[in-house]
Amino acid sequence: MAITDVPEFAHLTDADIESLSRELDAIRQDIEDSRGARDARYIRRTIAAQRALEVAGRLLLAGSSKRRFWWAGTVTLGVAKIIENMEIGHNVMHGQWDWMNDPEIHSSTWEWDMGGASKHWRFTHNFMHHKYTNILGMDDDVGFGLLRVTRDQRWKPFNLLNLFYNTMLAVGFEWGVGLQHLELGKIFKGRDDRNATLIRVREFSTKAGHQVAKDYLAFPALTALSPHATFKSTAKANAIANVIRNVWSNAVIFCGHFPDGAEKFTKTDMAGESRGEWYLRQMLGSANFENGPALRFMSGNLCHQIEHHMYPDLPSNRLYEVSLRVREICDKYDLPYTTGSFLVQYGKTWRTIAKLSLPDRFLSDTADDAPETRSERMFDGLEPGQRSGLKSSIATVRANRRAKRAEKAAEKRAKRQDLAA
Numbered sequence: 001m002a003i004t005d006v007p008e009f010a011h012l013t014d015a016d017i018e019s020l021s022r023e024l025d026a027i028r029q030d031i032e033d034s035r036g037a038r039d040a041r042y043i044r045r046t047i048a049a050q051r052a053l054e055v056a057g058r059l060l061l062a063g064s065s066k067r068r069f070w071w072a073g074t075v076t077l078g079v080a081k082i083i084e085n086m087e088i089g090h091n092v093m094h095g096q097w098d099w100m101n102d103p104e105i106h107s108s109t110w111e112w113d114m115g116g117a118s119k120h121w122r123f124t125h126n127f128m129h130h131k132y133t134n135i136l137g138m139d140d141d142v143g144f145g146l147l148r149v150t151r152d153q154r155w156k157p158f159n160l161l162n163l164f165y166n167t168m169l170a171v172g173f174e175w176g177v178g179l180q181h182l183e184l185g186k187i188f189k190g191r192d193d194r195n196a197t198l199i200r201v202r203e204f205s206t207k208a209g210h211q212v213a214k215d216y217l218a219f220p221a222l223t224a225l226s227p228h229a230t231f232k233s234t235a236k237a238n239a240i241a242n243v244i245r246n247v248w249s250n251a252v253i254f255c256g257h258f259p260d261g262a263e264k265f266t267k268t269d270m271a272g273e274s275r276g277e278w279y280l281r282q283m284l285g286s287a288n289f290e291n292g293p294a295l296r297f298m299s300g301n302l303c304h305q306i307e308h309h310m311y312p313d314l315p316s317n318r319l320y321e322v323s324l325r326v327r328e329i330c331d332k333y334d335l336p337y338t339t340g341s342f343l344v345q346y347g348k349t350w351r352t353i354a355k356l357s358l359p360d361r362f363l364s365d366t367a368d369d370a371p372e373t374r375s376e377r378m379f380d381g382l383e384p385g386q387r388s389g390l391k392s393s394i395a396t397v398r399a400n401r402r403a404k405r406a407e408k409a410a411e412k413r414a415k416r417q418d419l420a421a
Contacts, residue, residue, distance in 0.1 A: 001367050001375050002136055002152045002264035003284075006277050009263075009376040010284070011390045012333065020333055021276030024310060027325050031314050032099075040100050042317045046087055047105070054080035058219065061237050062226040074237040078244030079298075084113050085249055086300030091316045093118055094126060098313075116178025117207040120200065124181045130312050134257070134285035135265045141257065142264065144169065144176060145185055148356040150264045151367040155359045162357035166350070173246035178204060215242065248298075251346050255289050256305030259348040260371040261338035262287045282309035283330070288323070288339040295342065296320060306337070334389020369397070 003009045007017060057080055060073030089112030091097070097105045111118050124140065132138035136152050143149045147166055148159040169176050182200055186192040215238040223234040256262075263284045273281070283306055289295075291303040301316035302308055304323045311322065330337040340348075352372045355363060365371065369378035379393055381400065388396075 001377070002150065002266050002373055003375050004266045004268050005376055006265070006273075006280050006284070009374075009390065010280055010335065011388065011393055012280075016333060017274065017276035017280065020329065021274070021279055023329055024279050024326075025275075027322055028311055028314065031311070031318050031322065035099055035315065035318075039315045039317060040097075040102075043088075043092075043097050043100075043105060043315070046083070050080055050083040050088060053083065057241070058223065061234055062223045062229045065228045065233075070233060070237065074240050075244070077237065078241040081113060081241055081245035082248050082298060085245055086252065086302065087297060087316060088300075089113070089118070090300050090302075093122055095313045096315045111207075113211075114178065115174045115208045115211045116181070117203050120181035120204065121177060126312070130309065132270070133265075133282055133309060134263065135267055135270060137267055138270075140180060144180065146176075147353055149258050149352060150373040151356065151360060151363065151365075151370055152264055152373055153356075155356075159357050162353050163350075166353050170247045170250040171243055173250040174242065175208075178208060215239075252299045252302050254349045255342060255345040256287055256302055256308075257285075258352060258372065259287045259338070259340070259345040260352075261336060262372070264373045279310055280335075282306070283326075283335065285309070286338070287345060288337075289342040289345045290339060291342075303342075330391075334391045336391045336394065 007014070010017075012020070053076060057073045057075075057077030060069050060076060063069065089110060092105055092110045093107050093112070095107040098107055103109055107122065112121075114121075129139055129141045134142055136142060136150070143153065146169060147162055148155065182197070182204060183192060187197055216235050219238060220231040220234040223229045224231040265281060265285065286305045286309045288306050289299075289303050291299070296303055301319045304319040307319045307322045307326055308316075310326070311319075314322065327337050329335075339345075348371070356372070363370075367373055368375045374394075378397055382393065382396060
C-alpha cells in the first residue's frame with residue numbers, strides 16, 4: 001500500500017512540519033524578491049538562441065544534398081525542438097515568466113511545438129499532476145494510464161507488454177501527452193461527459209492538424225524549393241527530429257518521477273493536507289539527477305524535479321541555487337534527497353517497468369517496502385529506539401534486511417555443508 005500518512009512516514013511532528021514549511025516558504029520569497037532583469041534577459045536570450053538554432057537546422061537541410069549535412073540539420077533541429085519543449089514551452093506555460101508581463105512570453109498565450117494543445121496540457125499537468133502529485137487514482141501521470149509503475153496498481157495481463165508500451169510512449173511522447181487530456185479510458189467505458197469530450201476532441205484535432213501540416217507539409221514543401229533538398233528528405237528529417245525530442249523529453253520526465261525513492265500516495269493522505277505536508281509530498285514524490293550547466297539547460301532544469309515540484313512557477317534558471325538550500329533543509333530534518341546520475345536514474349525506471357510487467361507472485365518485495373513505492377508500514381519492525389528521522393530509519397530498515405538475507409544465506413551454506421559431510 002502506498003503512503004497513507006505523510007507525517008508518520010516522514011517521522012516528523014506537527015511542529016517540525018510547520019518549521020519546514022516556513023523555511024521552504026522563505027526560499028520562495030527570496031527568489032520572488034530577487035527576480036529581475038537578469039532573469040528576463042535569460043529567457044529572452046534562450047528563446048532567441050532556440051529560434052536561431054531551428055533556422056540553422058532548416059538551412060542545413062535545404063542547403064546541401066550531402067548526407068552529413070542532412071544529419072547535421074536533423075540533429076540541430078532535434079536539439080532546437082528539445083529546448084523549445086523543455087526549457088521554454090514547459091516552463092513558460094507553468095507561469096514562470098508571467099511576472100514579466102510580456103504577452104509573448106506568458107503562460108496564457110504560449111503555444112508550443114507539440115501535437116497536443118497547450119491549453120489541455122496546462123490542465124492535465126499544471127493542475128492535475130502538480131496538485132495531486134503521485135496520488136493513486138488522481139494523478140494520471142502515474143503510468144500515464146498505460147504503464148504499471150507501482151505494486152499498488154493491480155496487475156493485468158495487459159501489463160506483460162510494459163516494456164513495449166514504454167518504448168512506444170517514448171517514441172511518440174508528444175502524442176501521448178496530447179491525448180492524455182481526452183481521457184480515452186473514460187470515453188471507451190462510456191463514463192465521460194460527451195459534450196465536453198467533443199469540445200476537447202475538436203480542440204485536440206485542430207492543434208494536431210496544424211502540427212502535422214507544419215512538420216510534414218509546409219516545411220517540406222518550402223525546403224523542396226531548394227535544388228539541394230526534396231519534400232521527402234525534409235519530412236523524414238522532421239520526423240526524426242520529433243523522435244529525438246520525444247525520447248529525450250520522456251527520459252527526463254521519467255527520471256524525475258519513476259526511479260527508486262519517488263514515493264506514491266493514497267487519496268486519504270490528502271485529506272486536511274497542510275502546506276508543509278504538501279511540500280513533503282512533492283519532495284518525497286519526486287527525484288533529481290546529477291547535472292552540469294549543459295544538462296541543466298537541455299533538461300529544462302527538470303534535473304531539479306524536486307525543486308520544480310515544490311516551486312513550479314519559479315524561473316527555471318534559479319532552480320540550481322534553490323536546490324542547494326533544499327538539500328541543506330533535507331539534511332537538517334533527516335529527509336532523503338533522491339538523486340543519482342542520469343543514466344542510473346533512467347536505468348532504474350526501466351528496471352521498475354520491466355519488473356512490474358510480471359504478476360506480484362514473481363516479485364520479492366511488497367507494496368510497503370519496494371524500490372518504487374513504500375509506506376509507513378515499512379518501519380513496523382523497528383524498535384522505538386531505532387526510529388529516528390526518515391533517512392536514518394530507511395537506512396536502518398535496509399541494513400536489517402541485508403542482515404537477514406546474509407543470515408539466511410549462511411544457514412543455507414551450513415545446511416549444504418552438513419549434507420556434504
